[in-house]
Amino acid sequence: MFAFQENPLNRHGDIRHTPDFISKVIDQAQTRFLPVFKQSIACTTQEDHKNPLWLSYDQLSTSFGEVNDKHLIYLGELDSKHYFTYRLKSAQLIDNIQKSLTHTKAKLCNLRDLLHYIDTKQAHLCNVAVAMEHWHNSHQYCGQCGSETYSTQAGFVRTCADSECQQLHFPRTDSAVICAITYEDKLLLGRQKNWPEKRYSVIAGFVEPGETLEQAVAREAYEETGLVLSTINYYQSQPWPFPQSLMVGFTAESATSDIKLRDQELEEARWFSKNQINTAINNGSLVLPFEYSISRTLINQWLTK
Ligand SMILES: [Zn+2]
Known part of the structure; x- marks a missing residue:
């Protein structure tokens, strides 16, 4: 859980x-x-x-x-x-x-x-x-007119203080997709340059306007690693208030195995077998994501499958 x-x-x-x-x-x-x-x-x-x-x-x-x-x-x-x-x-x-x-x-x-x-x-x-x-x-200022906003409706609305505007603003979350991508018996893990040393995780990214969640998964996988996915399945989601995301989890199979870091968001990405992950954790060369995160759960689910 x-x-x-x-x-x-x-x-x-x-x-x-x-x-x-x-x-x-x-x-x-x-x-x-x-x-x-x-x-x-x-x-x-x-x-x-x-x-x-x-x-x-x-x-x-x-x-x-x-x-x-x-x-x-x-x-x-x-x-x-x-x-x-x-x-x-x-x-x-x-x-x-x-x-x-x-x-x-x-x-x-x-x-x-x-x-x-x-x-x-x-x-x-x-x-x-x-x-x-x-x-x-x-959201202390109105995105319509730039005036100050103030809290109303028990804190679930911010109302523009400008008497002509009075725009209502509602709480927002940013949708992000996160996906455990496999190829045959291996899992893809990557790392960003600014992460703590030896930390690897599954692929993630924000959903862009005009795309479905599945399209966002396919795009992020291709942009970050050059992989073309053949199947994409919804897993579960997790509100992630750091600061305001909704992480939507998926599993996917890749049709290809050649990794190319196209957009340089990752400094490294590679395929791991279960044995390689377990060995790397034990010898300290791999650190998995925060234990309460959906990324960690996606990895653990695959490891214990
Ligand atoms: Zn306003």
């Missing part, structure tokens, strides 16, 4: 835009709020563990004096409790939380690090929180 596959959250998308609903759930004592700043999440840290730092409304207002409603994003309801994220204007504001919570060590943590410590429910909440925070941060 790779990260973000479970969706235990009732987002109440049909009623979250109503102020009555939002103020009612904010007032509930068990409702919790997670401060986030850009791609980082407020966490409690102990020696060998990290947890998202969910605050009550009282703790939130004690930390910041005043809670700015425009910084709240409604995440949803899970196990009869409602969850919000709270957008911090600067990383230094984590100190305010630390001052008000004397028995807790508060810190901003990267979601990738946090995934090692949290369960699937918490991972999903944190995934939505950082994805929404990133969208807000990168």
